[in-house]
Amino acid sequence: MADQIPVLIILAPLFGGILVLLLGLRYRSVCFPIAVASLGVSLFSALHTFRTVLLEGPQRYFLSGWERGGGFAVGIEYRIDQINGLVLIMIAFVALLSVIHSRSRVSVETPAKVPQVYILSLLLVSGLLGMTITNDAFNLYVLLEISSLSSYALIAIGSRRSALSAFNYVIMGTIGASFLLLGVGYLFIQTGTLNMQDIHGALMAEGLINAPSIKVALMLILIGLWIKMGLFPLHGWLPNAYSYAPSATGTLMGPLVTKVMIYIMIRMMVSVFGIDFLYEQLAWTKPVSLLASIAIIGGSFLAVSQTDLRKMLCYLIVAEVGYMVGGAWVGNLNGMTGAIYHILGDALMTLCLFFVVGIVVAKTGEHRLSAFKGLFKSMPLTMVCFVVVALAMIGLPPTCGFFSKWYLVRGGLEAGQYPFVIALLISSLVNAVIFFRLIEFAYFQSPDSDTAEAHGAHGESGAHGDEGEHSATAHAHTPVPMKVYRVDPDLDADSIITEVPWGMKAPLLIVAACLLLLGIFNSTVTAWIADGLKGVGF
């Protein structure tokens, strides 16, 4: 039984999704418990597997017992090492917290589609987990499409605007996934296998690595994954898709999807093509890290120019993608360690930011930056968490953001990739501008009348936030004009904007604590990552 635990990581959310489909459409109340239970099983399995990996080294799991025969992979193989073990834990953890946090939002924003949201969320998570764990290049494509299809539907569940963004995402996502499939096809023609280790072995043994078709395969795979992760010039689909989607979808997808794609890119780089080939033989480290630097700067400046909170978050995600792509391509151990550590840290940071912004938008009914005005008095705990994540985004110790930037900058300096280092520092400064402005709004400004009018302009979303408050806190029983909901500095004891219920607040506190813990225990985590990287040729 114990040796079947690795596959439970994927099967638990997959069967959870099917179970919600069978029961949830009839009995609404079982959706949430099933989702939490299956993600909990998945998280437990991921933790257990990671513990086994730490004790015994990388684990292999052969689906349906199709073990290797004659030195070749016969069936699909799952492989868990230190790196994807950590990524698996991160995915299951983030998904669990996100589902718990979004519970009340789902029933408010998409009341008619509650079971569907849970089904699709669980399928999305099982696709992401599967992509991370699988060692088979074609299986990777199938799981990528499972997660993509669920995410298209999850985004389109929202307003008509979100359906349009979902359509653009379908087009871009299909191009990206098709390029990946084509690249895998080129590798398959040359090597005759789909198992990542076997592909790598064949490329190395037969000197195929120098064939032009392998370079074409690398290019196709990279472009496909860059489209899917939203690297700066290819990010067009991302901001609209995430910001117009229902907030539960944004909270689930924002932290996970791009990070998993970056992990897949790193996996392809280290396990399939091999570090020696990429860093030594190909002279691509400079151009790609330059591309990443452009992505960082472009994303940061687009973020600082946004007035909409959720759009701003989406552009911050775009900037962070540049961090990790650049770290993976600077060409040394420090850069790669920083990139993988940042995958973990950034998933938590993005989750925390989506939590805070989701709470603020739900409570004030406003999407603009000025929604933060005076919130410290009404929501002290939420705002404390916001300060923690702001410090992490800027990169101040002892949060995890500092240590990932430390590794990335060290890697950049060692490799002499100065544009990347400069871009990282500029991005930190831009983040400081963005977040200190919001912190100033929250701590030192009181809401002015101007925001109340702007509030009226956002009538539709305001109604949602308003409704959420009714159901969540039951403070007001009659529809009251929106202005009454503004925090009045004289009345802050009785102000109607209050802390959110514990179901929303507890995940936020946990993730903020994790940001600090991941920072404090950074040496342990990076030692695990370095162990994993040593296993693949660093």
Place this chain on the structure above:
Amino acid sequence: MDAFLENFNYIVYVVLMMIGLYAMISKNNLIKKLVGMTIFQSAIILFYVSIGAKEGAAIPILDHHQMHVAAAHDDHADTHKDKADTHEGEHADTKIHKADKHAAGAHSNHTSAEHASTHTDKLEAPHAGEHGDHDGHHGSSEINPAKFSNPIPHVLMLTAIVVGVSTLGVALSIVQRVHQGYGSIEEDDILNQIGPNTDG
């Protein structure tokens, strides 16, 4: 010219892919974009299927009769070479035709049209076995992998076709939602309705 013919399948798939990509990027109508997407995906499926095809190769199913076929056709491959060439692109089928031809010699009541319509593996096996016995070729039990086509690309594409169909289904239902929301499936029309300010 030779290079053109040798790489014919690759050229076709790239041309189809570019047609699809062009439609996805430049067409204004959302359904036409999806048509482009389908062409794009089909091009990749064509690419995979073409790499799995092999001149004069058999379906890779290992059973006793098939082993005989593999051995027997070793000898007959040359005589039917020109026939095989006329069936370019359907190598697996060509192989079955050959098997049928031999079987027809033994069973004269079988018309060739009937054989052409029975391409499935199950029907092939008995014919082939009989043919092997008639010709007296029992062959060695060794299996020459070069005589079989690689099944993996086809199996992969079965999955990819399913994925493509589901993508198209999801995309069409999203288009329906867009149409419900905006009353149009023309992109510029929808963008006009959204206005320049809210579109980021």
